[in-house]
Amino acid sequence: MTTTRRRTKGAGGVFKDSKGTWHFRREVEPDPATGARRYIESTGKVKAEARARFEAKVAEYERTGLIRSSNSPFVRDYAERWMAEHRNHIKPNSWQSENGWMRTMCERIGGLRLDELKPEHILKLERFLGRTRARSTVRCHLSVLSAMLKDAEYEGLIESNPMRHLRLPRARRRPRPILGPDEPARLISSTGSYESGSNGGNSDTPEMRDMWNLMFTLAFATGMRPGERYGLMPFQLERRNGVPGIFVCQQVQRYAGGVDAVIPDWLDATHLYGDRWLTTPKSERGNRFVPVSEKLWNRLWGHVAMWGIGPRQLMFANAWGRPLTFNVEKVRWRKCLAAGGLPDVDMYSARHWTSTMIGESGAADDERMLIMGHADIETTAMYTHWRPEALARTMSRAIPDLDDVS
Template sequence: MAANARRTKGAGGAFKDKNGTWHFRREIDPDPATGKRRYIEATGKVKSEARARFDEKVSEYERTGMIRSTTSPYVRDYANRWMEDHRKDVKPNTWGNENSWMRAMCEHIGGIRLAALRADDIQRMIRGLQRGRSQSTINCYLSVLSAMLDDAEYEGLIDITPMRHVKRRKNRKRTRAVLSSDDPKRLLAAVYEYQSATDTVEERDMWRLMFELAFSTGMRPGERYALMPFQLERRHGVPGINVCQQIQRYTGGEQAVIPAWLTATHLYGCRWLTTPKSERGNRFIPISEDLWRRLWEHVACWGIGDRQLMFANAYGRPLMGETERKRWRRCLEAAGLPSVDVYSARHWLSTVIGESGASDDERMLIMGHADIETTARYTHWSPQALARTMSAVPDLGA
């Protein structure tokens, strides 16, 4: 090679230090744990020896994509970098929750070197988190930690994830209070009994429709808030609602970080119009002719455009969850009903259609669930329904 010839870009460099040792060095991708610059380097007393060692290291790196670091990062440093990378894979609210969980875990294990993290350290962390947190919440924390450590293992930063030796306790099922079959009618009647100082007849009609949709369709709150006239469809003569969007509150408002794969349009403040919770959330829910007629009467009364919100405040802005929850609680009190949350309406519908004899597929389609296990958690069989089922068993004592 000519004296003034230059090595090709990326091939690395070779030099001899003052002690006569040859060095071969090449810069590679930044350290996945810290983001710092990294090099593949080999040394030798003889140039050919150093070059052979260097070529061997380069070959291993190109084959596996990994190179061992001499020092392991702290868990908190790797967690910060991992969470930033993870941000593009999940919805903003999911990332916000998981980031707060990761910070809570790093208060216990953040000062440990990643490669030195053991199952015992995680168990001690769990005992610390149990003060004031439920088991289901801790299991959510551990799911995020497990995903991070799986990536650290894949990147070659640890030999094996310590989560494989951590036992997770089962969640304790919480008994949810659900209204009985006739209670929704009492709640809907109470909409007119409870009146705020500024209520109009049209506004009370709107809230009655909102609550009726919660029971009659099982739509999630965000799906009801996002309802627009174009979603009222007839399919093969059957009136129904095409559930294809929802309103979500994303932290950061207009400046919220929206992943490239998520379709979301900013509406107002922290409210965004986006896709349903999951792919199965896109569904068609049949409704009665009477409800269909009253929904269109509501559209005509308020002069709502095809792509405008059917349920909004006096300024045309999206309804807020706290506004609905406040009115819901006061209507329950007016009707003399037990205190249940708005989401219990979905449980009520799941129970009603389950007791009607609907198949598992039908129940999943209406509820927008991906598996029957989830739908089962929403179904609360009444003693009367179980008695009807058990009536098929003959009286063996007769």
């Protein structure tokens, strides 16, 4: 009886066609974007040469996961694979935004092959996006596309990045209104007098009003980001060399998907409730020590004692002990602005107010950066709104009286 020996599954096939050309072929995993079957194949008139080409392609596939082809992949297919890999390198909220931007762009250019994508296609895309989006948003879209094309060039899928010599649109920065030097005190005092809502969600007890008073005081006194304040716990209240302050080392963030949100391995995040997660600050420089006054220090510890808050429990929470949210705080913020007869400024303006007051105090650039948690002075400068009075004081100190001729 003749025994037929079959090749091991996945080992591929070798044959010589009617024209005398040797073929080496092997099936690999289906295309993750389309589910289509994929093969690694090489040919040659000499068997040894065909085998060498085949083994080189297999080695490259095992090293990079890429299959070289005479046809460049479509932009939409490469973008889907690139975004899936990109997800492991950025925070969930950033990925959600960038993935949406990429999908929007692929609706316009996804049908092109990567090596067909030219600068003129990018310019048309920019004009299309600019019809309904701000320049800053268009810039964000194109920054993600540029990063993808840079990787495609590195992988050898395109000869050069078609965006290399294109200038991204400059964002127009609109001035952000902030409260005057003495106005935050009026907002904070209004926490005891703003009109309570008719439903339970906006009706606060005296204890809750005291909590909002402390929360708004903290916003102006420290410049902490909203999520950093929502994630504050007693263990972060420290004295360093006798100086009372807050060790900012975590924040509460909303991640789409809730408990099932995709969290990269490198990101330290703990699920709290619903779509709220306790995670690290916005950037590495976000880890910082912010000094506070003795009065505020004592108020914070008094709040901890009154509510019986443990070292690793949230200091600011709703009536059910769940994390505060931006929308919940915004309701109180606007009510306090109205009760205090103050201009309508957003909650982020508190952080801008703090940066402005620190700058006007004469603090050095590195001090301002450390307190605000910024990596560069350019970012801090965007948060600092110099008032004419402050500039006038600087000029009076710097410029002598030029009319004094005696």
